[in-house]
Amino acid sequence: MLEPKIPTGALKDKWTNHKFNEKLVNPANRRKYKIIVVGTGLAGASAAASLGEMGYHVESFCFQDSPRRAHSIAAQGGINAAKNYPNDGDDVRRLFYDTIKGGDFRSRESNVYRLAEVSNSIIDQCVAQGVPFAREYSGYLDNRSFGGAQVSRTFYARGQTGQQLLLGAYQALMKEVGRKNVVIHPRTEMLDLVVIDGVARGIIVRNLITGKIESHAADAVVLGTGGYGNVFYLSTNAKGSNVTAAWRAHKKGAFFANPCYTQIHPTCIPVHGDYQSKLTLMSESLRNDGRVWVPKKAKDPRPAHEIPEEERDYFLERKYPAFGNLVPRDIASRNAKEQCDAGRGVGDTGMAVYLDLKDSINSLGVEVIKERYGNLFDMYAKITGTDPYKTPMMIYPAVHYTMGGLWVDYNLMSNLPGLFVIGEANFSDHGANRLGASALMQGLADGYFVLPYTIANYLAQIKPDAKGILSRPEFKQAEGEVSEKIKKLLSIKGKTTVDEFHRKLGGLLWEKCGMARNEAGLKDALRQIPEIREQFWKDVCVLGSGEDFNQALERAGRVADFLEFGELMCLDALERRESCGGHFREEYQTPEGEALRRDDLFSYVAAWEFKGVGEAPVMHKEELKFEEVHLAQRSYK
Amino acid sequence: MIKKINLTLKIWRQKSNTSPGKFETYLTQGVDIDMSFLEMLDVVNEKLTKEGREPVAFDHDCREGICGTCGAVVNGQPHGPVRGTTLCQLHMRNFKDGETLVIEPWRASGFPINKDLSVDRSSFDRIMASGGFISVKTGQAPEAATTPIPKKAAELAMDAAQCIGCGACVAACPNGSAMLFVGAKVSHLNALPQGQPEKESRVLNMISQMDKEHFGNCSNAYECEAACPKEISVVHIAHMNKDYREVCNPFHQ
Numbered sequence: 001m002l003e004p005k006i007p008t009g010a011l012k013d014k015w016t017n018h019k020f021n022e023k024l025v026n027p028a029n030r031r032k033y034k035i036i037v038v039g040t041g042l043a044g045a046s047a048a049a050s051l052g053e054m055g056y057h058v059e060s061f062c063f064q065d066s067p068r069r070a071h072s073i074a075a076q077g078g079i080n081a082a083k084n085y086p087n088d089g090d091d092v093r094r095l096f097y098d099t100i101k102g103g104d105f106r107s108r109e110s111n112v113y114r115l116a117e118v119s120n121s122i123i124d125q126c127v128a129q130g131v132p133f134a135r136e137y138s139g140y141l142d143n144r145s146f147g148g149a150q151v152s153r154t155f156y157a158r159g160q161t162g163q164q165l166l167l168g169a170y171q172a173l174m175k176e177v178g179r180k181n182v183v184i185h186p187r188t189e190m191l192d193l194v195v196i197d198g199v200a201r202g203i204i205v206r207n208l209i210t211g212k213i214e215s216h217a218a219d220a221v222v223l224g225t226g227g228y229g230n231v232f233y234l235s236t237n238a239k240g241s242n243v244t245a246a247w248r249a250h251k252k253g254a255f256f257a258n259p260c261y262t263q264i265h266p267t268c269i270p271v272h273g274d275y276q277s278k279l280t281l282m283s284e285s286l287r288n289d290g291r292v293w294v295p296k297k298a299k300d301p302r303p304a305h306e307i308p309e310e311e312r313d314y315f316l317e318r319k320y321p322a323f324g325n326l327v328p329r330d331i332a333s334r335n336a337k338e339q340c341d342a343g344r345g346v347g348d349t350g351m352a353v354y355l356d357l358k359d360s361i362n363s364l365g366v367e368v369i370k371e372r373y374g375n376l377f378d379m380y381a382k383i384t385g386t387d388p389y390k391t392p393m394m395i396y397p398a399v400h401y402t403m404g405g406l407w408v409d410y411n412l413m414s415n416l417p418g419l420f421v422i423g424e425a426n427f428s429d430h431g432a433n434r435l436g437a438s439a440l441m442q443g444l445a446d447g448y449f450v451l452p453y454t455i456a457n458y459l460a461q462i463k464p465d466a467k468g469i470l471s472r473p474e475f476k477q478a479e480g481e482v483s484e485k486i487k488k489l490l491s492i493k494g495k496t497t498v499d500e501f502h503r504k505l506g507g508l509l510w511e512k513c514g515m516a517r518n519e520a521g522l523k524d525a526l527r528q529i530p531e532i533r534e535q536f537w538k539d540v541c542v543l544g545s546g547e548d549f550n551q552a553l554e555r556a557g558r559v560a561d562f563l564e565f566g567e568l569m570c571l572d573a574l575e576r577r578e579s580c581g582g583h584f585r586e587e588y589q590t591p592e593g594e595a596l597r598r599d600d601l602f603s604y605v606a607a608w609e610f611k612g613v614g615e616a617p618v619m620h621k622e623e624l625k626f627e628e629v630h631l632a633q634r635s636y637k
Numbered sequence: 638m639i640k641k642i643n644l645t646l647k648i649w650r651q652k653s654n655t656s657p658g659k660f661e662t663y664l665t666q667g668v669d670i671d672m673s674f675l676e677m678l679d680v681v682n683e684k685l686t687k688e689g690r691e692p693v694a695f696d697h698d699c700r701e702g703i704c705g706t707c708g709a710v711v712n713g714q715p716h717g718p719v720r721g722t723t724l725c726q727l728h729m730r731n732f733k734d735g736e737t738l739v740i741e742p743w744r745a746s747g748f749p750i751n752k753d754l755s756v757d758r759s760s761f762d763r764i765m766a767s768g769g770f771i772s773v774k775t776g777q778a779p780e781a782a783t784t785p786i787p788k789k790a791a792e793l794a795m796d797a798a799q800c801i802g803c804g805a806c807v808a809a810c811p812n813g814s815a816m817l818f819v820g821a822k823v824s825h826l827n828a829l830p831q832g833q834p835e836k837e838s839r840v841l842n843m844i845s846q847m848d849k850e851h852f853g854n855c856s857n858a859y860e861c862e863a864a865c866p867k868e869i870s871v872v873h874i875a876h877m878n879k880d881y882r883e884v885c886n887p888f889h890q
Contacts (some may be wrong), residue, residue, distance in 0.1 A: 050775040065696060066762050068802055069704045085782065121778070128778035130771045130831050132795040139785030157795060163703055164798060171770035178766035186759065209751055238698040273669055277676050278700045379702065382719075382726045385671070448775045497686050499679070543691045548653060549752040551694055552686065 002255070002607055002622040005409040006110045011628045012092075015114045018410070019453055023460035030055035033459050034466035036203055036218040038190045038245055040067030042162075042440060043423025044224030045169035046447025052176030054452060056459075057466075059216060060173065060182055061205060063189040063240060063554075068170040071226060071238040072443060075162025076283035076376070078146055078154035079126075079440040081119040086143050090151040092116045097629060098149060099438060102328055103403070103431020104581035104597060105631050106261070108605075108624060110410055111428045118449040119441050123155055125448055129168040133157050147284045147326060147436025154437045159283055159375045165440055169447070189554065191482045193221065193249040193419065196474050200249075200419035202466075204478045206486075208554060211547040213483055215475040217466045220418050220455055223249060224447065227402035227424040229262065231562045231569065232514070233506020235399035236268060236281040242558035243565050246406050246425050254414040255607035255620060257407035257427035259565070260573035263434055263582045264515050265400030266332035269383055270352040279398035280383060282355075282376050284332075284436050287325045289360035289369065290393075292316050292332070294353050298343035304354055304392045315339060323636040330433045330582045330595070331636060333397035337515050338593070340396070347394045356392035397515060401439060403430040403582065404572070407607040407622070411454035412446060415607075418462075420455055422446035427605065432581025486546045489556045494539030498556045501536045505529070505559070505566055513570050518586040522574040526567060530614060533563040564613055571608075575619065578602045590633075599631050641667045642734040646681065648693055649741040654749045654757075660739070670730040674717060675700060675707060677729055694753040702726040702866060705801030708808070709754045710741045715805035715864040723803065723866040743808035746851040747815060758804050760850035761818060767846035768839040769822045771831050790828050797825035799867040809864035812853030816874045817861035819843050824873035827880055840880040 007018040025033065033056050037048040040062040048060040064070060082095040096116035100107060127133065127141070133155050134142040146154035157164040176182040185205070192204040194215070202217035228243035229235040250256045267287065269280045293312045300307065315335055317324040325332075336353045339345060346352050361369050366389065370377070377388045384394075405427040412420050412428070423443040430438065512525035536559070544550045579588045579595035580602070588596040605622040643666045651658025663685075668677050675697050682692035698706040702723040709724055711717035717727045732738070740754065748756040786794075798821070806817035823840050826832035832839070855874055862871045883889060 046775075053774045064698060064704075065706060065758060066802065068762075068765075069698055069706050071699060071704070074699045074701055074703050083781070120781075121776075124778040124781045125773070125775060127781040127784075128771065128773040128831055130794070130826050130829050132791055132798050132825070132829070134795075135786055135788050135791045137788050139787050139791075140782060157798075160703060160799065163801075164795075167798065171765065172773075172775075174762065174766040175770040175772055177762075178768075184762070186762070209757075238704060239700060240698045272671050275669060275672055275676050275680055277673070277679055280701045378721075379726065382702075382722060382728065383673075385728065385730055452775065495687075497683055499683060541686055543686060543689065549694055549755065552692060 002407065002415070002620050003409070004108060004622055005411060006108070007410065011109060011113050014110050015117055022453060022457035025456050025460050027055055031057055032464040033057060034059065034218045034464070035220050035222060035455065036061065036216055037222045037224060038203065039070065039224035039226060039425070040170070040173065041070035041072035041224060041226055041423060042166055042169055042443030043447045044222070045070065045166065045173045046444050047222055047224060047422055047451050048182050049169060049172035049176050050448050050452045051455070052181035055181070058176070058182040059185065059218070061185045061188050061190060063187065063208060065187055067173055067184055067186060068167065070166060071241050072166045072440070073163045074238065075440055076159045076281065077285045078144065078156035078161045078437040079122065079165060080146070080153050080437040081123045081155060081441065082116055082153060083120055083123060085141060086152045088151045090153050094151065095119060095153065099429070099435055100431070100629050101634060102433055102435035104433050104595065104634060105431065105599070105603070105626065105629070106580050106624065107429055107431030109626055109628055114450065115429050115442060115445050118445045121449055122441060122444045126165060126168050129172060131157065131164045131168040144285065145288060145326070147287065147329060149435070159373060162440060165444065169444070190245040191248065191557065192478045193252045194474050194478050195252045195416060196469060196472055199417045201469050202475065204482050206482070209549050211545070211550070213479050215470060215479055217470040217475065219459060219462060219464050219466050220420060222420045222422060222451065222455070223406065223425050224422045225425045227405065228565060229399045229402050231506065231566050232399045232509050233502045234271065234276060234279050234510070236265060236279050239278060242561070244558050244561045247561040247565050249406060249419060251610050252416070253610070254416050254419055255407040255609055256404070256568060257605050257607040258404035258572065259569040259608070260513070260576055260583050261403035261432050261581065262399055263329060263401040263403060264333040264397045266329055266336055266397050267355060267395045268398035269380065270347055270349065270394055270396040280379065281398070281400060282380060282393065282395060284329065286355060286357070286373060286376060289364070289372065290325065290355045290357045291359060292325055292336070292353055292355055294339045294344040294346060313344070320636045327636045328433060328435065330584070333515055334584060336397055352394035352396045354392040355395045357388070358392065361389065401434055403427065403432060403434055407605065411457065412451055413454065413458065418458070420451060422451055432583055485557070486553065489540065489542050489553060489560070490546055492538065492540050492542070494541045496539045497541055498552055498559050501532065501540060502559045502562065505532055505563060509566055509569070513573050516584045516586050517573050519574065522570050525570045526574070529563065529567045529570065536560065536563055568608055568617060571617070572606055575606065576602055597633070640670055642670060642729065642732065644668055644732065645737040647737065647739045648753070650693070650753055651750055653752060658750070668729050670728070672729045673700065673725055674727040674729065675725045694751070694755045696755045697725060700725040703801060705803040708743060708803045708805055710743065710808055712739050715743065715808040716866050720863070721866060721868045743804050745807045745813035747807060747813060748804060756804070758802070760852070761802050761804065761815070763850060764815065764819060764843055764846045765822070768835070768842035771826060772835060784830050786829060794825045794828040797821040797828070797869065797873050800869055801867060803866060805864040805866060806861035807852065809860040810853065811858055811860065812856060814855050815847050815852040816855040816877070817865065817869060817871065819847050820874035820877040821869050823880060824876040827876065836880060837884045840877060841884055844881060
């Protein structure tokens, strides 16, 4: 059984007491400790900046050409906080409860409560940094209700909240770079974790421009390397997003928790062709003012405007009168799939439903809609070539976020001492489903307000010796393994491109481990993935050399890891014989077709230990204990 | 309606910053008009790979117009012919069957070429590190509602803050100037009450760093605004110049 190190005491006092009980590092000693932070998204950038300000020696790494490019930048809708500025009944407890419930009771109470607790400080911090949140004419901050919340607790900056929050964190980071407290290493990809005597002590990286392999040692390693949604090939993630850093840490001993929890986002632009390289999310804030519908008649050939009101099925409003179009993401996605599977889907492929803002345009006026969603409408028009002000948008679910990730305890430390994992890369706060506007909150909570405290407690108990440890043979050995793997990829010279393999894996996973899963399908996937992997290592074609900028080589390494990771994801989905949140097992549903949790059997976190490629991993369980909330069947009716 | 078009692509190929480069021609057939420009390049690269020829290096990441990673000059226009659009959001329906497209990297002394269409924009990071921030440490912030900000100022800040740091403004400028990029950040932060304490050092340091990075100056060609995928207005350059002039005024207190 895994020990999550949850502090004792009442839920609301845990974090406060814990902070007091933790050891501190004297300001004069902090410079002696070196911390590596991998990833520069909301979690990584905010952590690196905060640790730099505190006086630690911080080195920050990202594979992008600048820290500002990290994929957090693409988050559109907003960030939650329990400020209760609208005076509509919100508070820390309610945000906590909504997050636990939204996660379908598969997250750790103490972590979620802490997240809700620090949410307000995030808004304060961002405003002070100059993040231009939306404001009312009074000059005060505006809030909106977002994806499944019955209070208006979401702060936003037009349709590009992620961009503005990330630029805030990036600017804080660059401030520390200017002051020489942080050194940044852009276009540098982490390819291995170095573990010495059971403790994480450094990383192996490849300079993506020169191809040079380098070792970096530290007193602690922090991974803020995002999610693994791109295992599906098509997702709303940036093309570069990958599981490599997390997966290589997993292969060095870090447990991977709940990999089957993936979030399929209901409002994305539908797939339009074989060449499709990624899917584009339309912020679900559109559901605030939009109504989702399909024609009542299957295979109705008429364009939307010719279908009269009485022949439209506003299926979310019909099935969930209390929440209507604002039901959580997993429910909205699954319902869209159901409609399309029943032949009522629209568009060329029949794999889409309408998201209609006509009523809101009529009642609020074009100008208001433009102000709220202008950039989303423009983006939709550019991609599809149709005007959403005139015809309803078409949407379909797409892989968007991954709740699973490396297992961490209450201190955000993995089972490997010295390895901390923050943001989407860890598994901690969203359970089996993440609520809208909570990813930004978690990334910044971890980086600004949690990790800086918990990492100090760890560092205070060790002696700094990043310089000395670099001469240990484990570094040279890991460098050698990384170089070998690169050489191998370049030497195969096969006939199939990296993308072809990636597409094949992604298609299989979407089919068997996507919005709905069943035992037969998962077993089939578990049979096929090793075959694709074997084929990959025989027939992949990577041209060019390892000594310069070689994007196919970068992708090949990432796809090789996805080919191992995908297997674990399916295995986890197979072993979790219940439905919860984003994990919907067809065998386990209520008579109304809703997810059926089995709390007596599966109220645990599944944390997997790596035993070798193709070997069965070992599952470790962390029992989820609920002291504060009463486990209930989610109902949004 | 025609769904597929044929194109002749002349793409800049250059192995590294120190080696010479040249245009190579690729005849590309059956391009689906619903593809994005980068998806078209993906298809070209898949074909090249199959033929045993090294694919074209080009930077890209989010492919939804927000990360600022992608960009190339298409027929002389950064990010191509459609206004307010990044290369990843430029779709092939904007081109005609039989057209020839000349595709080259950003060309500016502040952006050395890495390979083919990929350039090094770390100069932008260094400019940001010189003053593109508000120096509030984590934990120092007062309660967010303490300072109301007039909606007009907040909107102006947001207009400027939309910059994605792609560098198209530099590529479009006859002087290779980064003044729209720098102006947008100065204007964003200097418009807000929180940005006031460092208003002067910010504009001085960022402009000084911009000069050190070999970017030129503004001579009001307005090409930057025309090329900007976020349509950031040159008015932000004027705001920056005003702040700069005030600091440099000999009677300034």
